[in-house]
Amino acid sequence: MVNHSLLRPELRPPVQMALLDDILGIVRANSLWPMTFGIACCSIEMMAAGASRFDLDRFGAGVFRPSPRQSDVMIVAGTISKKMAPTVLTLYEQMPAPKWVIAMGNCAISGGPFVYDKQYAIVNGTDVILPVDVYVPGCPPRPEALIQGFLELQDKLTKGGKTNFIRHFKRWPRKEQP
Numbered sequence: 001m002v003n004h005s006l007l008r009p010e011l012r013p014p015v016q017m018a019l020l021d022d023i024l025g026i027v028r029a030n031s032l033w034p035m036t037f038g039i040a041c042c043s044i045e046m047m048a049a050g051a052s053r054f055d056l057d058r059f060g061a062g063v064f065r066p067s068p069r070q071s072d073v074m075i076v077a078g079t080i081s082k083k084m085a086p087t088v089l090t091l092y093e094q095m096p097a098p099k100w101v102i103a104m105g106n107c108a109i110s111g112g113p114f115v116y117d118k119q120y121a122i123v124n125g126t127d128v129i130l131p132v133d134v135y136v137p138g139c140p141p142r143p144e145a146l147i148q149g150f151l152e153l154q155d156k157l158t159k160g161g162k163t164n165f166i167r168h169f170k171r172w173p174r175k176e177q178p
């Protein structure tokens with residue numbers, strides 16, 4: 001189900017039908033179309049996730065689209081410089097709704113190693129300019145981490161994973177720390 005409370009008010013449909021939302025959520029979760037778009041070194045790991053060894057297509061998200069108008073997932077893979085930020089925003093706005101954003105890597109999450117006192121060139125995280133749905137930490141995150149990010153996004157689109165409907169592998173309970 002698409003959780004409409006997570007969408008911005010202008011993106012929420014005027015009439016909501018729960019069953020249709022459930023079906024659309026499952027369909028969308030199984031056919032995510034990421035944009036072919038990388039800004040820095042994390043994008044190399046993103047490319048590896050889509051290539052044969054890790055095969056992101058196993059999870060229905062392997063068709064990277066060459067245009068934002070055909071994409072519904074933006075993977076921000078790299079450092080957003082202030083010079084690049086307007087371009088990233090334009091690409092996001094050219095994507096049709098509903099759309100989702102994955103912040104991949106420490107640079108996309110918080111500016112990463114390029115944030116220090118009096119730095120003037122780097123945006124301190126994607127969520128300064130865009131609504132982020134999933135954060136994938138690491139410098140760089142491995143392809144498996146990005147795949148986990150997609151599973152989290154699929155969970156989010158299908159009732160927050162409560163139904164366990166979409167998850168392809170068993171979710172093991174976390175052990176309590178002593």
Ligand code: SF4
Nearest residue numbers: 041042105107139140
């Ligand atoms: S998080 Fe690390 S690997 Fe990724 S773009 Fe930043 S510096 Fe490069």
